[in-house]
Amino acid sequence: MPHATLLLNALSPGDTATITGLHGVHGLARQRLLEMGLMQGVRIRFVRRAPLGDPIEVRLMGYSLMLRDNVAGGISVLREGTK
Amino acid sequence: MKPAGKTPEKVRHAALVGNPNSGKTTLFNALTGLRHKVANYPGVTVEKKEGRLDLPGGQEITLFDLPGTYSMHPQSPDEFLATEIMLGMSAHTPPPDLVVCAVDATNLERNLYLVTQLIDCHIPVVVALTMVDLARQQGTTVDARTLSRLLGCAVIPVVAHRGEGLDALREAVLNVAPPNGHALPWKLPEELQKEWDRVRDQLRDTYHLSVPAASHEATALLISPELIAQRVDRYDPAFVEQLRKNVQKLDFLGIDRQTAFVESRYAWIRDAVARTVHSPDRVRPSLTDRIDRIVTHRVWGFIIFLAIMALMFQSIFSWAIVPMEWIAGGFEALGQTIGGALPPGDLRDLLVDGALAGVAAVVTFLPQIMFLFFFLGLLEDSGYMARAAFIMDKLMSKVGLHGKSFIPLLGSFACAIPGIMATRTIENPKDRLATILVAPLMSCSARLPVYSLLIAAFIPSTMLFGIVSIQGLTLLSMYLFGMVMALLMAWLFKKTLLRGAPPLFIMELPAYKVPSLKTVLLQVWERALAFLKTAGTIILGVSILLWALASYPKLGDGASNADQLEHSYAGKAGQSIEPLIRPLGFDWKIGIGLISSLLQREAFVSAMATIYNVQSEDGTESELTLQEAMKLDRDPATGELTFTLLTAICLMVYYVLAMQCLSTVAIVRRETNGWKWPAFQIAYMTALAYGVTFLVYRGGLLLGWGT
Numbered sequence: 001m002p003h004a005t006l007l008l009n010a011l012s013p014g015d016t017a018t019i020t021g022l023h024g025v026h027g028l029a030r031q032r033l034l035e036m037g038l039m040q041g042v043r044i045r046f047v048r049r050a051p052l053g054d055p056i057e058v059r060l061m062g063y064s065l066m067l068r069d070n071v072a073g074g075i076s077v078l079r080e081g082t083k
Numbered sequence: 084m085k086p087a088g089k090t091p092e093k094v095r096h097a098a099l100v101g102n103p104n105s106g107k108t109t110l111f112n113a114l115t116g117l118r119h120k121v122a123n124y125p126g127v128t129v130e131k132k133e134g135r136l137d138l139p140g141g142q143e144i145t146l147f148d149l150p151g152t153y154s155m156h157p158q159s160p161d162e163f164l165a166t167e168i169m170l171g172m173s174a175h176t177p178p179p180d181l182v183v184c185a186v187d188a189t190n191l192e193r194n195l196y197l198v199t200q201l202i203d204c205h206i207p208v209v210v211a212l213t214m215v216d217l218a219r220q221q222g223t224t225v226d227a228r229t230l231s232r233l234l235g236c237a238v239i240p241v242v243a244h245r246g247e248g249l250d251a252l253r254e255a256v257l258n259v260a261p262p263n264g265h266a267l268p269w270k271l272p273e274e275l276q277k278e279w280d281r282v283r284d285q286l287r288d289t290y291h292l293s294v295p296a297a298s299h300e301a302t303a304l305l306i307s308p309e310l311i312a313q314r315v316d317r318y319d320p321a322f323v324e325q326l327r328k329n330v331q332k333l334d335f336l337g338i339d340r341q342t343a344f345v346e347s348r349y350a351w352i353r354d355a356v357a358r359t360v361h362s363p364d365r366v367r368p369s370l371t372d373r374i375d376r377i378v379t380h381r382v383w384g385f386i387i388f389l390a391i392m393a394l395m396f397q398s399i400f401s402w403a404i405v406p407m408e409w410i411a412g413g414f415e416a417l418g419q420t421i422g423g424a425l426p427p428g429d430l431r432d433l434l435v436d437g438a439l440a441g442v443a444a445v446v447t448f449l450p451q452i453m454f455l456f457f458f459l460g461l462l463e464d465s466g467y468m469a470r471a472a473f474i475m476d477k478l479m480s481k482v483g484l485h486g487k488s489f490i491p492l493l494g495s496f497a498c499a500i501p502g503i504m505a506t507r508t509i510e511n512p513k514d515r516l517a518t519i520l521v522a523p524l525m526s527c528s529a530r531l532p533v534y535s536l537l538i539a540a541f542i543p544s545t546m547l548f549g550i551v552s553i554q555g556l557t558l559l560s561m562y563l564f565g566m567v568m569a570l571l572m573a574w575l576f577k578k579t580l581l582r583g584a585p586p587l588f589i590m591e592l593p594a595y596k597v598p599s600l601k602t603v604l605l606q607v608w609e610r611a612l613a614f615l616k617t618a619g620t621i622i623l624g625v626s627i628l629l630w631a632l633a634s635y636p637k638l639g640d641g642a643s644n645a646d647q648l649e650h651s652y653a654g655k656a657g658q659s660i661e662p663l664i665r666p667l668g669f670d671w672k673i674g675i676g677l678i679s680s681l682l683q684r685e686a687f688v689s690a691m692a693t694i695y696n697v698q699s700e701d702g703t704e705s706e707l708t709l710q711e712a713m714k715l716d717r718d719p720a721t722g723e724l725t726f727t728l729l730t731a732i733c734l735m736v737y738y739v740l741a742m743q744c745l746s747t748v749a750i751v752r753r754e755t756n757g758w759k760w761p762a763f764q765i766a767y768m769t770a771l772a773y774g775v776t777f778l779v780y781r782g783g784l785l786l787g788w789g790t
Contacts, residue, residue: 052477
């Protein structure tokens with residue numbers, strides 16, 4: 001299943017995906033995530049999880065961002081592939 | 084529309100802004116050299132930095148270094164303040180005539196977002212394109228000329244640490260032009276654009292907001308309708324009504340206002356980047372990624388983390404002792420010189436035992452502070468700090484804090500003062516306050532002399548299972564006890580006093596780089612100065628006061644030190660608090676020790692030495708005597724031992740939990756901008772110390788450990 005709609009926190013290290021929406025994040029937090037580039041159509045790579053499982057490192061627009069699992073759970077993505 | 088900019092001759096104030104990790108600090112240091120001053124903005128705990136910037140032609144202007152900011156829709160006090168100043172709406176900082184925006188050439192897309200907001204608000208802007216050397220190493224080139232044409236403002240590539248491009252940047256600041264016209268290069272959905280124009284014009288014309296302020300407010304009102312409700316008293320009902328109606332209409336049209344404002348900018352930025360940036364189609368993992376594979380590894384990550392922390396701890400704990408001893412020795416020599424030059428009497432005692440001893444107590448902390456900030460600076464500037472937060476976040480989240488709180492707490496093992504000063508990296512004010520409040524519970528190095536004395540005197544030196552020293556175990560327990568209490572209290576504060584919706588915790592993981600020694604040393608210097616200035620003044624006063632309490636009223640010349648102390652105000656205070664500390668198993672002599680160590684904890688040891696008439700300067704031999712003297716001391720009335728094993732344990736528990744450090748109080752006052760939080764901190768820690776010690780004492784008595 002190369003293409004599948006998932007939540008960002010369900011991806012595995014190395015997966016690449018395209019963001020399809022921020023449905024589970026609202027208000028100020030949503031504003032900041034959008035401003036950090038987490039918006040529809042942006043390609044994102046799930047880099048790794050922290051050693052204790054949380055937070056998550058993702059890469060987008062040429063930079064790395066860490067966000068907690070519960071925030072990543074509010075972002076839906078379309079998985080494209082894995083490297 | 085009247086542009087907000089001034090004519091070039093009028094440039095007086097400029098603000099330096101940029102995303103976190105954009106190389107802003109290095110640029111600021113390179114532009115202003117050492118000619119800058121650091122203070123706090125009134126009312127908030129954000130650092131205010133300003134420097135002098137020379138422009139071609141001999142003009143000198145003020146450059147404000149604003150806190151790192153991702154967007155003009157602020158999420159933290161730092162960003163709020165930066166936005167306020169950029170918009171010229173700050174009560175204490177003059178409106179900047181222009182803004183220099185540091186833009187990281189290796190992270191152009193996201194960094195340009197802030198620039199589009201500035202241009203949107205018609206703020207004259209000069210873009211300083213930083214880290215072009217790093218970009219070049221990655222094979223990326225940025226066509227600054229085309230980018231400048233697209234943005235409609237100067238774009239100057241700089242390599243700040245090598246001084247490249249700085250002259251061109253100065254030239255651009257001198258010749259900054261106001262943004263041209265009001266046609267935005269990025270396209271909002273038509274209806275949204277119309278509404279934005281309407282609201283902005285009305286704010287400007289009816290409510291007399293400046294162009295930047297009106298533009299920003301119009302965006303904010305359209306992004307978050309909650310804001311409209313908050314500001315009903317500021318605008319007349321007709322305006323609010325119209326705005327609400329129009330917002331509904333936009334929603335009905337299916338326009339997601341919040342997303343539209345961001346996406347339209349990024350769509351434009353993407354196009355601009357595509358036309359100006361040339362990078363190879365590389366897929367090769369970057370050096371940063373290869374380092375991170377080890378540094379954030381399940382096993383290696385923790386080993387490296389622990390090794391770095393151990394090294395840092397070691398440096399503050401033992402290496403810093405060397406310069407600390409020099410300083411202490413220097414002050415002692417100075418005291419002897421002054422003491423020799425002056426006739427015996429109150430003036431000499433005041434200068435040597437009061438003022439000089441107090442100043443020495445403060446200044447001897449300086450090496451620890453400088454060592455900790457040197458290490459913190461290296462970790463921050465190299466990019467490792469973000470990884471430490473990445474690794475530790477899960478653990479800290481259990482008590483309601485996040486990864487960034489870990490390092491200040493760890494640093495507090497050496498000394499709470501640098502630990503508290505290091506909380507500045509925590510953006511969320513509640514998290515920061517919680518960290519500050521619990522930091523002094525971590526056993527600092529000043530408690531060590533107290534623990535050492537009591538453990539050596541009262542804890543048996545036997546071995547458990549033949550290998551584990553009970554004395555060592557006791558010492559470790561005290562450190563662990565403090566740590567557990569710190570985490571417990573942090574959890575409690577976050578659940579009660581500092582409750583609030585958990586803030587969004589996102590953090591950039593910047594690329595690793597070789598740390599700039601200049602940046603790090605400058606930071607060390609600034610912190611050292613800040614410490615000396617704030618702690619020094621308060622402590623000088625208090626130490627003179629404490630000296631007076633211990634020296635007056637004067638007994639005759641023949642009186643021994645012990646008699647003098649016993650009959651002084653401090654001695655009397657010790658006796659008068661006896662009923663208060665009796666329930667903890669402490670007598671008036673310990674009371675004197677507690678009062679003497681209000682200034683600094685280790686003063687307990689010298690107070691005991693004075694009381695038991697032993698000279699502490701003679702080194703180990705006298706310490707043994709002090710231990711013996713304490714062990715043998717009995718209450719003359721009841722014949723009971725003053726110190727039992729239980730008393731010693733209670734005393735240590737008390738020292739773990741009590742806030743007996745005026746330097747820390749002074750620093751907390753500075754960092755929280757008022758007396759409210761230090762007062763609360765003293766109150767809660769004293770109550771905690773008293774309560775827990777009481778429980779331990781009573782529990783111990785019940786178990787029959789009291790003899």
